[in-house]
Amino acid sequence: VEKKLKLKKDVVCHVCEGSGAASRDAYLSCPQCRGSGEVRQVSQSLFGQFVNITTCSRCGGHGRVLKDPCKACHGDGRKKGESIVTVEVPAGVTSGNYITLRGEGNAGPRGGTSGDVIILFDEIEHEYFERHGDDILYNLPLSFSQVVLGDEVEVPTLTGKAKLSIQPGTQANKILRMRNKGIPQLHGAGRGDQLVRVVVWTPTKLSADARKLFEELAKSESTRPSVKDRSFFSRVKEAVL
Template sequence: MSTKRDYYEILGVAKGSSADDIKKAYRKVAMQFHPDRNPGDKAAEEKFKEAAEAYEVLSDADKRARYDRYGHAGVSGNGRGNGPNMEDIFSQFGDIFGDDLFGSFFGGGRRGGGGSRSRGVRGSNLRVKIKLNYEEIAKGVQKNIKVKKYVTCNTCTGSGAKDKSSVQTCSTCGGSGQVRKVTSTFLGQMQTVTTCPTCNGEGSTITAKCSVCKGEGRVYGEETVTIDIPAGVQEGMQLSVGGRGNAGERGGAAGDLIILIEEEQHPELHRDGLNVAFELHISFADAVFGMNAEVPTIDGKAKIKIPPGTQSGKIFRLKGKGFPGVNSYEKGDQLIHVNVWTPQHVTPEEKAILEKLGDSPNFQPKPDKNERSFFDKVREMFS
């Protein structure tokens, strides 16, 4: 069960708020708890990070849709684990507030290494499919999967440079990643801040490229990723593992790994939301005299008692034997639908016995007035 606060509550907006309203709300909260305005205040710093994590999800239409449907489980994984780091936040911060406003309030450009802009180009997201059986879905599971993707170059550790001496501070911007220009207008002097055209905002230039990655800082390879899948996921649900997609270029942040859930069909059970259903076929004699039956469940076998006189279509319920809800204490049931098997071929002797039984008043149909209708049973199944 996740202990994270609701993202809409963090930003102080309603669930149906527009993208503009969410952006405005984030600006307000981020300005309030910005570390430069609250030096040494750890609580404010945590709220600043919390707001950035909420905005990262709610500003992305795909992530927001998954969050609205599945809660934190739909957008969480064990990649970054605690949401975006401070470098990611400040990189995002400049895009939200604008470089001029950011600099005028806090005395600098976006933070990165030594006050410079974030280095490199962010890697792209990856999508993979994972097939789970009913037991894995019911209990949750940890999966180790091999993903073919761009990984950080080990030779240059992602810098793209041949060696440390090949990385030079940009002479145009002095390592800030930005250039400032002061112009005179009829209102007085106006200062503008733009991305440095020489280093593209990275604050440094490479004089000799790495021979392995050719200056990209990444190579195509394979990585084993460990994924914690919560209990109760469903077919078509997507989970996001932050920072485990393609590595970025020249030290840029990695993309996310999107996990698409597929369900492996059970040979005997059928899923219906949180409930699981089983068709139990019994003989006419068993329906008359009653019996003890063993039925399959998600996690093994269970014994149930079929009372004498059970009618075909009777539904028995095993409480709590279904699937759990994602991020909730709700749990479904197992529904056992009884079907009385009618023989298709009988011997002459059996036919004679059945004809004799058919004349008995006890074997004539007598609908029970207290018996619920078919529609009542269906309503119960889905209640």
């Protein structure tokens, strides 16, 4: 996706065009370093002569000093301003990923090189998708009759709605996998899967007729967990308690 960002930053002064000078002859050769930008200090020791080279404190290493600064930027060559940059956000980025826009940062002082802009991504939680790497998880609410009898339902995906087959006897919390319906791999050709977790919806209010039907179903052994299943659930209960 493409995003446009407005940045507040230091921009080149339009009056002096970034030079910081009010006129062409506003700069003089630095009298302290004689235009070299460096100061050499010679010292003598028992081991011989040493030369220490440091940046000139008068001109800051530029080799020249400004005698007539630009009044608009006070000799800095920059002013506060704004710019709009276009960012190409690659598919598959996640929180912590970043991209660098070279030369789009603050303008350098007195015609110096501009800095960079670092775009750090922070992922916002989706309304109903949960991200797990390149896979996404979606909780699908189904009625008791749908999981018992089976059904074909429509589920939302990142690219639109898709049909999903629910097999008869599907258990609650079962994870169904929709291949290649997840998030595109960053700098890759493939994409993850969409995981669909079955959530059995339990009605809180029943009509009289519906209650009678459920009471009849409750009498049937086929709607109860088998001895094997009950044993498993008991072990789970004991482990939890």
